Amino acid sequence: MRLFLKPFLVLLALTAVCAADDDGWKEFIGPERLALLESADTVPASFYVSPDGSDAWSGRLAAPNAEKTDGPFRSFEKARDAVRAWRASDGFDGKPTVVEIRPGLYEVSKPLVLSGEDSGTADSPVIWRGVRGENGGPLAEIRGGVTVTGGKKVEDAAALARLQPHVRDKVLEFDLKALGADDYGALDGSDNAELFFDKQPMTIARYPNEGFMKFDEVDHEDNSEVDIRGTRGVRKPKLLLPNADLTLWAGETDAWALGYWFWDWANARQKIVRVDTEKKEIELGQPYHSYGYRPGQYFYVYHALCELDTPGEYYIDGGTGKLYFYPPGEVTEDNLFFSVAPRFVEGRGVHHIALSGLHFNGCRKEGIVLSGSDMLVGGCLVRNTGGGGIAFSGDRNLLFGSHLYNIGSYGVDINSGNRRDLVSGQTAVVNNDIHHYGRIQRMYAAAVGFNGCGVLIARNRFSDAPHCALLFGGNDHRIERNEIFRVCEESNDAGAIYIGRNWTCRGNVVRQNYLHDISGFEGRGCVGVYLDDMLSTVDIVENLFVNVTRAVMIGGGRDNHVLNNLFVDCEPNLHVDARALGWCSDHADGWIAEYNEKGTVSGIDIKSDLWAGKYPALAAIMEGNPKAPEGNVIEGNLVISTKGESGGPKPFEGDAVETKARDYITLRNNVEGDLRLLLDMTRGGYDRIPGTDVPFKRIPVEEIGLFEGCGAVSR
Numbered sequence: 001m002r003l004f005l006k007p008f009l010v011l012l013a014l015t016a017v018c019a020a021d022d023d024g025w026k027e028f029i030g031p032e033r034l035a036l037l038e039s040a041d042t043v044p045a046s047f048y049v050s051p052d053g054s055d056a057w058s059g060r061l062a063a064p065n066a067e068k069t070d071g072p073f074r075s076f077e078k079a080r081d082a083v084r085a086w087r088a089s090d091g092f093d094g095k096p097t098v099v100e101i102r103p104g105l106y107e108v109s110k111p112l113v114l115s116g117e118d119s120g121t122a123d124s125p126v127i128w129r130g131v132r133g134e135n136g137g138p139l140a141e142i143r144g145g146v147t148v149t150g151g152k153k154v155e156d157a158a159a160l161a162r163l164q165p166h167v168r169d170k171v172l173e174f175d176l177k178a179l180g181a182d183d184y185g186a187l188d189g190s191d192n193a194e195l196f197f198d199k200q201p202m203t204i205a206r207y208p209n210e211g212f213m214k215f216d217e218v219d220h221e222d223n224s225e226v227d228i229r230g231t232r233g234v235r236k237p238k239l240l241l242p243n244a245d246l247t248l249w250a251g252e253t254d255a256w257a258l259g260y261w262f263w264d265w266a267n268a269r270q271k272i273v274r275v276d277t278e279k280k281e282i283e284l285g286q287p288y289h290s291y292g293y294r295p296g297q298y299f300y301v302y303h304a305l306c307e308l309d310t311p312g313e314y315y316i317d318g319g320t321g322k323l324y325f326y327p328p329g330e331v332t333e334d335n336l337f338f339s340v341a342p343r344f345v346e347g348r349g350v351h352h353i354a355l356s357g358l359h360f361n362g363c364r365k366e367g368i369v370l371s372g373s374d375m376l377v378g379g380c381l382v383r384n385t386g387g388g389g390i391a392f393s394g395d396r397n398l399l400f401g402s403h404l405y406n407i408g409s410y411g412v413d414i415n416s417g418n419r420r421d422l423v424s425g426q427t428a429v430v431n432n433d434i435h436h437y438g439r440i441q442r443m444y445a446a447a448v449g450f451n452g453c454g455v456l457i458a459r460n461r462f463s464d465a466p467h468c469a470l471l472f473g474g475n476d477h478r479i480e481r482n483e484i485f486r487v488c489e490e491s492n493d494a495g496a497i498y499i500g501r502n503w504t505c506r507g508n509v510v511r512q513n514y515l516h517d518i519s520g521f522e523g524r525g526c527v528g529v530y531l532d533d534m535l536s537t538v539d540i541v542e543n544l545f546v547n548v549t550r551a552v553m554i555g556g557g558r559d560n561h562v563l564n565n566l567f568v569d570c571e572p573n574l575h576v577d578a579r580a581l582g583w584c585s586d587h588a589d590g591w592i593a594e595y596n597e598k599g600t601v602s603g604i605d606i607k608s609d610l611w612a613g614k615y616p617a618l619a620a621i622m623e624g625n626p627k628a629p630e631g632n633v634i635e636g637n638l639v640i641s642t643k644g645e646s647g648g649p650k651p652f653e654g655d656a657v658e659t660k661a662r663d664y665i666t667l668r669n670n671v672e673g674d675l676r677l678l679l680d681m682t683r684g685g686y687d688r689i690p691g692t693d694v695p696f697k698r699i700p701v702e703e704i705g706l707f708e709g710c711g712a713v714s715r
């Protein structure tokens with residue numbers, strides 16, 4: 001773990017006095033799933049798969065026999081079919097069925113497809129278990145690509161002419177077609193075939209090599225204006241770059257640009273269809289970005305051979321299948337590969353299976369897609385996907401003790417439970433390390449995105465991403481004891497924990513999380529917990545925020561409770577507004593009109609016994625002024641500045657609370673101080689807000705984030 005000095009000092013002060021508290025996740029997942037977690041590594045194997053196996057053998061031996069007449073299987077498909085046959089046979093023992101994946105490298109070009117026939121039962125799950133090599137060697141690696149070998153100096157005159165002179169003898173050329181790879185994906189981000197060197201993703205040749213360039217002017221000729229509440233741009237992407245030398249780009253036929261064309265939170269990839277070296281203008285192809293193009297925004301150009309000028313960059317000529325690569329180190333027989341498989345595992349309508357202790361490396365879309373119930377992914381390593389990491393739909397699924405990184409899009413995507421009937425799906429994400437996600441789809445790709453009812457996100461660590469950590473909708477979710485840092489790095493007006501625009505998404509709890517070092521793109525500010533556009537009834541309690549700008553934001557919603565949080569050097573700490581009484585009234589008007597016409601809000605019968613019983617404030621919303629931010633309580637929070645006694649953050653003063661909102665919210669017993677106050681409180685028992693009778697609940701910092709033990713954790 002990287003050390004952050006100031007957060008570390010605060011943690012040290014707290015740890016000294018905090019009593020241990022019970023973890024809620026074990027109770028949530030229940031004894032059956034806990035037993036599966038604990039037994040997934042120890043139940044005896046039924047079948048074996050090995051790189052030196054054969055599908056002609058029985059699969060009942062862990063290694064080939066001396067005569068090479070029997071041994072493990074070679075393919076996962078053969079093992080899947082053998083499990084089906086075994087479980088349907090008269091001799092089936094009714095015990096858990098374990099397929100043990102022996103150590104080694106498995107290159108695959110297509111996913112293992114599972115269906116209902118491959119399900120287990122509660123008493124007899126089907127467990128796909130990887131095992132490490134001897135003496136704790138690496139996990140069995142399932143690699144969704146082909147090893148790339150046979151590099152040589154570039155000889156083709158046309159390619160050499162496009163390469164800049166100083167790299168012509170450094171770039172290697174490979175023949176992907178000759179290696180069996182003849183599909184190179186799509187450059188719009190939908191099918192991300194990629195090159196990996198030493199297990200890290202390489203970069204499609206781009207300019208600039210890091211970060212972005214800005215366009216300060218647009219061509220207004222034959223172009224229409226866009227005006228979004230006073231923010232102006234143009235409809236057509238004709239971008240003037242008066243200070244750029246475009247002569248290199250003019251020689252490219254398939255160059256693309258990725259830009260944040262209008263807003264800092266919405267990007268798009270588009271092909272460059274025209275380069276005008278005299279006008280110093282580039283034009284992008286259709287489809288145009290839906291918001292338009294605004295001068296001052298930023299972008300980079302990619303898939304241009306002329307910009308292959310630094311180690312780690314590559315370019316694939318889709319016509320010839322030639323790969324051009326500037327290697328950052330020596331290319332060996334097995335350290336360079338190209339992703340081919342769309343996914344590793346696809347399971348639909350599957351129940352009671354587990355994937356345990358496997359290393360999935362390099363695919364073009366989502367790594368693992370599972371629909372069904374009672375599934376476990378535990379102790380797995382998933383990395384270098386072109387799309388998301390793991391998608392779960394269904395109930396009682398569990399992701400535990402796994403490590404996901406270098407993920408193209410979201411880390412985990414969950415649909416679970418029934419929001420309309422308020423039935424909890426009981427899906428849980430516990431003790432996972434998810435970082436460097438959103439590599440390719442950079443916005444709205446969260447570490448965990450979830451919808452439905454009753455999901456638990458607990459004891460995880462989420463970090464290093466361009467946008468959100470948690471992005472969710474629905475009801476009765478619990479977000480507890482996670483550590484979240486260095487997210488929203490490439491966006492502003494975004495939230496580390498984000499939910500928005502719905503009066504009926506209620507009953508959510510954000511409790512005892514530790515958020516730190518979140519300040520947005522170029523340090524221009526972001527949000528810790530962001531309740532956007534009238535989102536209501538979230539309990540934000542006992543969280544620790546350190547160096548988070550605008551740690552909590554209530555965007556015009558109702559009945560939210562911000563209690564007993566500790567804000568350290570967060571400027572500002574809080575924002576509350578009454579936007580539904582002003583610029584954002586149209587959404588509320590729509591909901592009110594729906595209620596008047598149909599008696600529902602967002603399709604929900606808010607006065608039904610079920611909903612009114614659970615959310616009485618929602619049932620009564622139309623009786624008062626539904627647009628007013630009523631029912632928000634901000635109480636018993638401690639605001640600490642380590643930057644001296646004066647000039648530090650004030651607790652919820654200034655423009656933190658919009659004047660129009662002040663009459664509707666309860667704001668009391670929040671106290672400001674410096675680091676000495678924090679230390680005084682810790683020495684004094686740390687159970688009251690100073691000068692008040694308001695209790696301050698201890699934040700169990702030593703039980704936030706990852707932990708060891710209980711199942712395989714692959715770190």
Ligand SMILES: [Ca+2]
Nearest residue numbers: 206307308309
């Ligand atoms: Ca470059």
